[in-house]
Amino acid sequence: MNEKLWGDFEGRMRDLRELRSAASLLGWDQETCLPPRASEARGRQVAVLEAVIHERLCDPRLADTIAALAGEALPPDRAAMVRQLSREAERARKLPEAWVRALARAQSAGLAAWRQAREAHRFDLFAPALGKLLALRREQADLLGHGGVRYDALLDIYEPGARVAALQPLFARLSTELRRLAEMIAGSGRRTPAIEGRFEVARQETFCRELVTAMGFDLTAGRLDRSAHPFTLGVHPTDVRLTNRYREDDPRPAIFGAIHECGHGLYEQGFAPVIAGTNLADAPSFGLHESQSRLWENLVGRSLPFWRAFFPGLQKLFPEALGNLAVEEFHAAVNGVGHSPVRVEADEVTYNLHIALRLALEAAMIAGDLEPAELPGAWNETSRRLLGFSPRDDVEGVLQDIHWAWGDVGYFPSYTLGNLYAAILLDAAEREIPNLWERVSHGELLPLREWLRRKIHAPGRQRDTEETVRAATGEGLSERPFLAYLWAKYGELYGLARGR
């Protein structure tokens, strides 16, 4: 092992990491603190930092060092660091600066056009900008390289190794079963109790702090702030920032927002100290990161044992609105299944149908089989087929998400993969943690956090997602555990038998 060579590599890798941390902190500040008049200046600051990062990734001396390390026998963690940075550097070199600038311009224009289109209820105002973004993404796919399917090159950014040919049958099986379950729930005639009243925001925030603390989130190595859209930023395992939003008329968005973001936050706080500050301190895929937020938000946070532990505290904060509600009623109220046309407000059962819709459409658009002008029609038709209804209008439908406005293509499937991995992981945790649910019902969430930390968080991306999950659970990707979980839970809530 040539330690001088390694030292050169490690210095470059760590510097890049710190620069990324700085850039991401500027982004956090932009969403939480930035004075209104400062956004133009902030844009320039971030752009310069991104340029420095790009320059360093493309530095020929980095390429030389990586090439020289190919001849060295590296221990697995170092090999993973080299593999990771090599992949990033290669990707950066393949994307010329002209393309990067063109994308930034198209994203700005896309966002503006999307806002206008929503305002005016006119999709046609957005279509040309979307066409431009799709063209740039196709160009990106060709620059990065692929085996004939452009969408795979984009998917690979979020889910390394994933292929649309493997995802489509998975989504088809999943959708069929979810449609069936949703229809049976609708046919059951049962309705969930309403939650009504005034919920003081400061008290909601107090409760959210209690929840994330109970989940084992370390507030001396993190924060919980407010922003327009909740998000989590891991600047470093000792500096993990959750944001949340609050509604006075309903505490559920804030509660499940906090639990969801905290699931991400525990991942970011949980990287082993030895990989903190290296490029392994990250999830191997967006889907695995999302599995942590989904596991906590839905599989744990919407369970009856969880609320047996925490509902009394919530009642004490809001005695007028919740004092007379039984915990079983509250549990039902946080597990309603309905017909939301909006993905981010959808329940667990129909959520993945929303994703199936987006996957079908964006794969077709990137393949060139669907033109932007035809998108609203295709959206409404696919929505009817998958969800059983079509949206009232384009704002509620095809224009609802910001992702395409910003030119993000290939990201949606990660949400569903997160749900599927969450169920696989929780099955294994149930097998390995004695009396897991009884402990949850006493508010003891740390055993689960410890299990996840050891199995998933600590190793970061030393291994890919498939290997990480298999090492933790013995299982590979499958829709079955997730479906079994849904049938068990909603079967009981709505008095259904899976049958068939």
Place this chain on the structure above:
Amino acid sequence: MNEKLWGDFEGRMRDLRELRSAASLLGWDQETCLPPRASEARGRQVAVLEAVIHERLCDPRLADTIAALAGEALPPDRAAMVRQLSREAERARKLPEAWVRALARAQSAGLAAWRQAREAHRFDLFAPALGKLLALRREQADLLGHGGVRYDALLDIYEPGARVAALQPLFARLSTELRRLAEMIAGSGRRTPAIEGRFEVARQETFCRELVTAMGFDLTAGRLDRSAHPFTLGVHPTDVRLTNRYREDDPRPAIFGAIHECGHGLYEQGFAPVIAGTNLADAPSFGLHESQSRLWENLVGRSLPFWRAFFPGLQKLFPEALGNLAVEEFHAAVNGVGHSPVRVEADEVTYNLHIALRLALEAAMIAGDLEPAELPGAWNETSRRLLGFSPRDDVEGVLQDIHWAWGDVGYFPSYTLGNLYAAILLDAAEREIPNLWERVSHGELLPLREWLRRKIHAPGRQRDTEETVRAATGEGLSERPFLAYLWAKYGELYGLARGR
């Protein structure tokens, strides 16, 4: 004019500016938002950013561009930009990257050790970190070069062109006169009215927001937050951040903290748009920057006309504590001259004696005549000689300021220079703004802000301090206007005649 050459220079200059903005935002976040466990990681992030800045300043292509521009006929603003960056680049080339990184690390460690030492009331916990910082500053002075006096090289960073040999006689004259005035005040037997009661922090903050708004600070291009030690950071003229601290038993520290920081903030918001984002958007010296905070805090903020305008509002917020106080009594209460051992809470008369104390000690430490371990003893002895008393303990004494904790040496004299320039500037403003004090007594502070913006803020550092002040006032640096101001004000308040 070779526009391609200029474009290259300007791009480099602006990128450096954006990188500095990013680094300073990380510093602001450290003082206001950073989770306790994250300070080590933050230290590394800042260090890498500083290294990038250093690398770019030392880039030979920048030196070549600057050399090539020497042959061009540049308009004055561009010439000033080149002069400024040339000076910075020269300084940076003299400081090796290893030194820069070591300083950043030592600063982070120094700050942490200082906090621990204050907590534990143990100076010895801070002494080793201070020793390390002083060694780095001596090394810096030698690297930068000096004419035999290391302290001059450090002073020059804050006050370009200043020399300790010139400052010491100025401080000696000033100290003698201030000691005399302070003793006469003590001998006058007059006591200032006490301010007592409970002052809810949220209301104090409301009042501070009203004050800074009345001073013309734009809160859509800035913020007012809390931190342990008040400070101001200008990320950009559209993003200027003030911080303040609050005491429940006395509103004065917060009020004058806010006015002081706002004085700095108006400078940062006041740079002409054409120089925003360039290296001219800064004061030519720390002393001139400080003149703005001092002018507002003391010469305006502690004046009777100011409180004629704003005392009724303060009374309304705190009717129990202040309802029965006359404005003249409140004016006297904010102009008490006493024996504060804490510089930032000292009155105008003894304040500069605190600075004389620090100048004497830090000059001795840098010269190697005083070791960190001997510092508390020397502090107490010098305090007795200059101020007439010594502090109760080290937290109240040698550990009170953050500057040495952060390794800032050579900075303290700027505070006194600020006081002297403030008096010179206000004399000129009184001559040029019709009915200035009557307008102040009606709460009209904008005419003064406009005069300062035009004369001092807008040009930034196109000219040096001496030239800027002379262009604004026709006067050069002198202690006389400041002393005349003090004798007039305190003579009246305490019934004294300057005599002699």
